Amino acid sequence: MKSRRKQPPHQADFEEIYERHSREVWALVYARWLNADIALDIMQETFLRLWRQWQEGSEIVNPRAWVLRVARNLAEDHAKSAFRRYGTQPPQTMNGVEGREILPLDGMARDETFGQIRKEMEQLAPADREILTLRYALEYDTSQIAEVLEINPTAVHMRLSRARQRLAERLTAQGVKETHE
Amino acid sequence: MSNMTMMPNDEQRPDVDVLLHDYFQSELPRPWPTFQAPKQTRVKQPETVFARYSGRIVLAAGIALLLAGYLxxxxxxxARQGADGLEDVTGQIGSKDSPSKSKRPLPPGKADHQQNDHLEPMGDARPSNRRPD
Incomplete structure (x- = not known):
């Protein structure tokens, strides 16, 4: 990934890159933290840095690889700052409690189920979480996931099946059932 | 739309695909934020040699100006001064000459001789050119 000096491109070009890759950035950071707000903050910070690079005239040959790499670094930096803030207790160990507003009763069961899923997701390897996030949040197929993560599609398929199987077993053990209306 | 509930000891296996899809879709921010370009920031210009050393150049020029002014x-x-740092004007006291035109004071003996040079000889002291009678 080499950068060269050139004239800054138009804002429309930048917005196109944002539209194309911002969700992927969010997904990878979310897979790291399992926190949508943190992922959104880091995604925006990543594209802000990309914007500054463009304003300074640095040509980024592969913007997708650049933003994914910067987002991963920012997510790790956030891990260090979170350690200072929470000590040895990362925020996701606090049962995923977010927000202060009182939840409506009909949403409580759903949130409890999602809390169980989040808890089981924390037990998975970060690479498996990335695959699951790209598959179910962005609805990417195996080849698209392989392209983002720069790994073999066969490996993506195997890891996706294994992670799904593991989650199904754990959620069954927890007594989680899905019903359709 | 699916509705997930906790069913302990339920034998039915959850459809993990649906569960995960619902979970991740609920986590995905909606609507997706658009990029707001920040206000135009000032781009740092590359430094020239003059810009890099301008402070030192100004300092050197100031010192040179002070030195030139002093000289x-x-x-x-x-340039000549007395031992106490004041100009030695003892030879000019009583003189009508301006200090700038003052002459250098002479030693006492020579000064008396020089002072009498312009006086006309009087009386017997005048040398006589006449022949004795």
């Missing part, structure tokens, strides 16, 4: 002003004052 110029010093030229208006006599």
């Amino acid at each position: 110029t002003v010093a030229g208006y004052f006599p």
